[in-house]
Amino acid sequence: MRTWGILAALMLATGCGSKSTDAPEQAAAPAEKAMPSKPDVIVITLDTTRADHLGSYGYFRDTSPFFDSLAAQGVLFERLVVPMATTLPTHTSMFTGIYPTEHGVLANVIHGGSRFVTRPGVRPLAGWLSEQGYATGGFVSAAPLIKSTGIAEGYAAYTQPNRMERPGDQTTDDAIEWLKTVPEDQPMHMWVHYYDPHNPFRPVPPYDELFTTDKQLQQWARARNVAPSTKRPTGEVVKALPSINAYDGEIRFMDDQIKRLADALKAAGRWDDAVIVFMGDHGEGLNQHGQPGHGLVWDEQLHAPFLILAPGLKARRVAGTVSPVDLLPTLAELTGIEGWEAMAEQSTGMNVLAEGYEGRPVLSQTSARQLMFDRKMSYTLTSDTEKCRWQEGGRDALWDLSADPHELNAVHEGEAFDACIQALKTEFDRQTAHGASLGEARTEKIGDAELEQLKALGYMDDDAAHGTQDTPAQ
Numbered sequence: 001m002r003t004w005g006i007l008a009a010l011m012l013a014t015g016c017g018s019k020s021t022d023a024p025e026q027a028a029a030p031a032e033k034a035m036p037s038k039p040d041v042i043v044i045t046l047d048t049t050r051a052d053h054l055g056s057y058g059y060f061r062d063t064s065p066f067f068d069s070l071a072a073q074g075v076l077f078e079r080l081v082v083p084m085a086t087t088l089p090t091h092t093s094m095f096t097g098i099y100p101t102e103h104g105v106l107a108n109v110i111h112g113g114s115r116f117v118t119r120p121g122v123r124p125l126a127g128w129l130s131e132q133g134y135a136t137g138g139f140v141s142a143a144p145l146i147k148s149t150g151i152a153e154g155y156a157a158y159t160q161p162n163r164m165e166r167p168g169d170q171t172t173d174d175a176i177e178w179l180k181t182v183p184e185d186q187p188m189h190m191w192v193h194y195y196d197p198h199n200p201f202r203p204v205p206p207y208d209e210l211f212t213t214d215k216q217l218q219q220w221a222r223a224r225n226v227a228p229s230t231k232r233p234t235g236e237v238v239k240a241l242p243s244i245n246a247y248d249g250e251i252r253f254m255d256d257q258i259k260r261l262a263d264a265l266k267a268a269g270r271w272d273d274a275v276i277v278f279m280g281d282h283g284e285g286l287n288q289h290g291q292p293g294h295g296l297v298w299d300e301q302l303h304a305p306f307l308i309l310a311p312g313l314k315a316r317r318v319a320g321t322v323s324p325v326d327l328l329p330t331l332a333e334l335t336g337i338e339g340w341e342a343m344a345e346q347s348t349g350m351n352v353l354a355e356g357y358e359g360r361p362v363l364s365q366t367s368a369r370q371l372m373f374d375r376k377m378s379y380t381l382t383s384d385t386e387k388c389r390w391q392e393g394g395r396d397a398l399w400d401l402s403a404d405p406h407e408l409n410a411v412h413e414g415e416a417f418d419a420c421i422q423a424l425k426t427e428f429d430r431q432t433a434h435g436a437s438l439g440e441a442r443t444e445k446i447g448d449a450e451l452e453q454l455k456a457l458g459y460m461d462d463d464a465a466h467g468t469q470d471t472p473a474q
């Protein structure tokens with residue numbers, strides 16, 4: 001086990017302000033196929049998708065045959081740990097290259113009718129690419145990513161659900177229709193967001209009957225100390241095994257939609273030479289640690305998939321811990337599109353395709369919605385082998401992820417514990433200071449009509465995403 005002293009030193013050495021502005025680093029694998037000067041950039045985000053529920057991440061069920069076939073052709077990151085198990089903050093981190101405490105979006109919505117807005121002067125991926133002559137299209141499936149949140153900045157075309165969410169086939173239809181409108185000689189950036197694995201889990205036939213409880217599932221749940229039954233704050237009872245079956249059916253539905261999108265991109269001649277990214281925004285409790293939803297800092301809520309396919313990029317797996325803040329600098333250096341240096345410089349992430357990248361500790365935190373319900377904020381620092389949690393006014397903890405990957409046996413003292421908590425606070429202080437240097441944290445009033453809609457959808461209430469942090473597993 002590496003010590004936290006070394007990890008903290010590594011983090012400082014590779015952190016903010018130390019990036020090179022030399023020519024883009026090449027990926028570790030030698031390029032067999034040249035990167036086009038302005039490659040198409042396709043980002044597909046997978047809402048609420050736990051990495052460990054996909055075959056390429058070791059799941060025992062065939063939930064993701066198409067994703068898995070792509071994973072075998074690209075660079076698969078085994079340990080993406082998201083900064084917050086909440087949709088808008090993590091998507092903002094992906095597209096701006098900085099953490100929630102830095103960009104300022106600390107929740108989907110604020111209780112009482114306001115929302116967080118990204119700090120001034122922070123430029124997103126789509127803004128950069130549209131300035132470089134790209135056709136830009138964003139296609140999202142859920143209310144937390146609608147245009148009025150600001151996440152659509154830089155997208156010339158943007159479609160979203162009329163209500164809370166829409167199924168992935170409709171979002172895919174929109175993306176395919178838009179593709180037909182892009183001139184053949186114009187580079188394009190497309191973002192497609194799938195929301196099907198998000199609660200409620202109601203897969204359509206035949207996906208509703210694809211997965212049924214068997215011994216393997218029971219063993220899987222036992223190893224993770226999954227609570228047989230939990231209750232959402234709405235009072236809804238969540239039975240673990242039927243929930244997992246339905247959740248897996250939703251993932252399989254999403255996988256088939258991704259294949260449909262890929263087929264359309266191939267038919268349009270926009271697949272082979274494109275840079276294609278798959279990234280999850282967070283996972284889901286599924287009754288692990290007594291939690292049905294997300295928004296907390298347990299590994300099953302923070303560990304999401306991440307895959308990159310690109311011309312010349314040889315298939316491999318990267319074991320070291322990475323964060324969604326790494327997406328922007330990685331794309332910048334991989335593509336070398338004009339203006340890449342400024343985007344890499346804005347980010348506090350790293351080019352995780354760079355030769356020798358071995359992972360570093362990354363920070364995560366609970367949603368600021370916790371504060372609205374008088375709950376304490378929690379922060380974690382996760383490395384390849386350890387994770388610690390600092391809980392304001394609560395009990396700090398450390399898990400040895402090598403021996404205890406499901407976080408069932410916390411330690412509350414010792415040298416490793418002290419070093420990790422110290423490294424966590426140092427990183428949090430760095431993010432706080434960097435955020436302040438970017439300008440005032442901002443919030444804005446939500447319009448009445450939208451507020452009514454959000455209320456109707458339960459977004460202004462306490463919800464399943466925000467249960468208590470303490471569990472019997474401690």
Ligand SMILES: [Zn+2]
Nearest residue numbers: 047048087281
């Ligand atoms: Zn989400």
